[in-house]
Amino acid sequence: MDIFLQQIINGLVQGSVYALVALGYTMVYGILGLINFAHGEVVMAGAMLALSALTALISWGVAPLLALPVSLILAMAGCMLLGFGIERIAYRPLRHAPRLAPLITAIGVSIVLQNLAMMIWGRDYHAFPQLIKNQPHYVGGAIINDIQIIIVIMAVVIMAGLMIVVHRTSLGRAMRAVAENQHAAQLMGVDVNRVISITFMLGSALAAVAGLMVSANYGLAHYYMGFLLGLKAFTAAVLGGIGNLRGAMLGGLLLGLIESLGAGYIGPLTNGFMGSQYQDVFAFFVLIAVLVFRPSGLLGERLAERA
């Protein structure tokens, strides 16, 4: 088996998920200058909602190939509502407060959502039902299975769609205008609050997709899964340059690859002293390295322009 190729594949799959989640962080940051630390919980909510919908649909005898997209759409709708509510309740009243206030609120929202999820879905791991055969395919000594292929294709399609919305539509222009100058955007007739709500909802819809992807890929969902995933995706957004959409995608893919290659080679590199269970530390090494050497990220602007 070709370990290198295998880790590249795993990295791309995981990176696609990070990229989708990182986009949510970066879109909100771009428009409000706010780090929505509750975003990871939205991913978790997406996974849980999708799983609940899926279980219910299957028990009613709905065919898996129909149940999957339907539960994805339900999860997206649920997360959009959640994202809308988070902004409305937790962030909008603090729009003009000092920057620390919404940051602390974000952590509060995150804890509230985790606990709510624990009350609704319990503390147990939920197994993701095996719905499709998930056929493995062999490419050059490595394995990629159906779910992984679907994850990568969906992520690419969604990201391309998002880029089209942001760069080619009137809504996207308004989003970029609001990100740059809210007063001037208002003078153009833009309802700034509406655009901000839509931004949260778009980011949350991507989070729902990502949530379903990870739980399908690992076969598990858990009320706590949003925490680490959210932190890593945030790292990816910072790595790419927070506020920059292309940066979030690049950062997500890179982080996925770094983690995966790191996990694959850390054993031999440390003479077996450290094993692949240390995979998670790579994300945070990357975060620290970026903050030290290139605080504005790979594609980010100089920070002065953003102050």
Add this chain to the structure above:
Amino acid sequence: MSKLEVNGLQAGYGGIHAVKGIDLHVEPGELVALIGSNGAGKTTTLKTLAGLLNPSAGQLLFDGKSLHAVAAHQRVAMGIALVPEGRGVFARLSVAENLLMGAYSRCDQAQINEDLARMYALFPRLVERREQLAGTLSGGEQQMLAMARALMSRPRLLMLDEPSMGLAPLMVKKIFATIREVAAQGMSILLVEQNARLALQVASRGYVMESGAITLSGSSAELLGSDAVQRAYLGG
């Protein structure tokens, strides 16, 4: 009926009273100047009219309709446009995108395209810079873009906040020629300027504002001839 009528307008920032009860009006098709020195409250007045700032007292009527509780973005759809102080172009959007932002509240695509063509005819400089990011334009070009962008909303009242600020004399001349042209087409305009002579040369009437109050008003000729204006603003 006046295009714009302002009665007893007061506005400020927290404890600062920047506008202390002013009355003014703009008739349909009229170009009115609002002049005054730094900190007089001119920008505050325009911001309040555009809806970016809530008045603390007073009445604003546009076409006889109260603007009370009408949000800034809704005023654009009603026909009020402001070219803000410092222009406020979207630096990271292209020139063409900035113009399209001006038409954001419209959905008549065919006429939007017509208006785009008219703006490029009015400001030929913008044509070759269409795809360029607005942040890369010179100050004068940005002022042109800001004006064209405001006109893209098909306003019925155009408010300009110091269009001459920071521009070279030749560019100021160009901008003012365009203001004249737009006014000649029947637009109602409220023009704020520190350059009093220039403003009064294009306006038919004017108001002089000092520390939040209107201290003088009259036809441009009267104001240009008045001793007070001569001394305070025209260096004569």
